[in-house]
Amino acid sequence: MPVKMILDCDTGIDDAVAIAYAALHPGIELLGVGTVWGNVDVELATRNTLRVLDLVGRPDVPVARGADGPSNGGPAEFSLDVHGTDGQGGAGQDGTGEDRPVREAAPVTAARQIVELVRAHPGEVWLVPVGPLTNVAAALELDPELPALVAGVSLMGGSAAAPGNVTPVAEANVWHDPEAAAAVFDAPWPIVMAGLDVTMGALLTARHRDRLAASGEAGRYLAGILQHYGEFYRGRVFGEWVCCVHDAVAVAAAAGVLDVRLAPVVHVEVDVTDGPGRGQTVADLRGRYRGFPEQPGAHCRVLLEIDTGIVDEIVELIAAHRGPGEAP
Ligand code: RIB
Ligand code: CA
Numbered sequence: 001m002p003v004k005m006i007l008d009c010d011t012g013i014d015d016a017v018a019i020a021y022a023a024l025h026p027g028i029e030l031l032g033v034g035t036v037w038g039n040v041d042v043e044l045a046t047r048n049t050l051r052v053l054d055l056v057g058r059p060d061v062p063v064a065r066g067a068d069g070p071s072n073g074g075p076a077e078f079s080l081d082v083h084g085t086d087g088q089g090g091a092g093q094d095g096t097g098e099d100r101p102v103r104e105a106a107p108v109t110a111a112r113q114i115v116e117l118v119r120a121h122p123g124e125v126w127l128v129p130v131g132p133l134t135n136v137a138a139a140l141e142l143d144p145e146l147p148a149l150v151a152g153v154s155l156m157g158g159s160a161a162a163p164g165n166v167t168p169v170a171e172a173n174v175w176h177d178p179e180a181a182a183a184v185f186d187a188p189w190p191i192v193m194a195g196l197d198v199t200m201g202a203l204l205t206a207r208h209r210d211r212l213a214a215s216g217e218a219g220r221y222l223a224g225i226l227q228h229y230g231e232f233y234r235g236r237v238f239g240e241w242v243c244c245v246h247d248a249v250a251v252a253a254a255a256g257v258l259d260v261r262l263a264p265v266v267h268v269e270v271d272v273t274d275g276p277g278r279g280q281t282v283a284d285l286r287g288r289y290r291g292f293p294e295q296p297g298a299h300c301r302v303l304l305e306i307d308t309g310i311v312d313e314i315v316e317l318i319a320a321h322r323g324p325g326e327a328p
Helices: 014-025 041-055 110-120 132-140 172-177 180-188 205-211 217-239 246-255 286-290 312-321
Strands: 003-009 026-036 063-065 125-130 150-154 193-196 204-206 242-244 261-262 267-270 281-283 300-302
Touching: 003 246, 003 281, 014 026, 014 217, 014 242, 014 246, 014 312, 026 041, 026 110, 026 125, 026 246, 041 063, 041 217, 063 193, 110 132, 110 312, 125 132, 150 172, 150 246, 172 180, 172 281, 180 267, 204 205, 204 312, 205 217, 205 312, 217 242, 217 300, 217 312, 246 267
Parallel strands: 003 026, 003 125, 026 063, 125 150, 150 193, 193 300
Antiparallel strands: 204 242, 267 281
């Protein structure tokens, strides 16, 4: 049986890869996608999400617009240097250079869509938030029984032992809305945390990009938007053209197709202070040297080591896709 999934994205270049992967994977039933501010504003995130779903032939997947800023009412800060001013590396158009028309978003909020879809399939749905956790925290407020009604939450966010990517200790999705992240990590549902510990090693290389570029329309689109993202990583992080496909790792984990090598269940607390630790996910890894003994009450499985061969599978799945009328 395919895994029922709701994505929540701040689309974003790696979000676009994750959406395409989730939408095309035969083991995933993508029930809906919510959009949230983060990499870009929520309008752009919504538009980008709709476009990617259209490109992979999934106009049936409802897309619900969500929060436009952090839950504490503070200002929204975006990551345009990483993802480009259009959130798609400046290449978020079709091959003609024109903006591709996109359908309308669903007439509900992303938080409400989460509640309705989870209530329609109790015990079956994986929530996969890969942006700031504002919408998921709002869904918890709408329906405090949600934790007992989901299969789990597989999120891209945080870092247990790796450095942060916004501050020395904070990862972007948690940094953007630490209060929302704290509400999500504190709620009593099973969480899988795909944080920077593993996603910084999930690298899409120039060989992968070229494979996508030589495939169908969806693959060519992704190859185009990834160009900017890889340049960011070359200039600011790795010194070579590679892309961290952070968000697709959380999708693969929820779908049960990730080869997980080390992932203890530990307590995780989000720092919501205003000091230098703000946005840090403080994971209790003290059991590392004795095989991670059980921590009573802990409900967060923190991915520490995975098989990064998942990137080959993500690329192959997308590169194999052909839209109607495209030659195989
Ligand atoms: O820190 C990486 C995360 O921040 C990814 O989800 C990326 O898309 C951005 O949202
Ligand atoms: Ca994201």
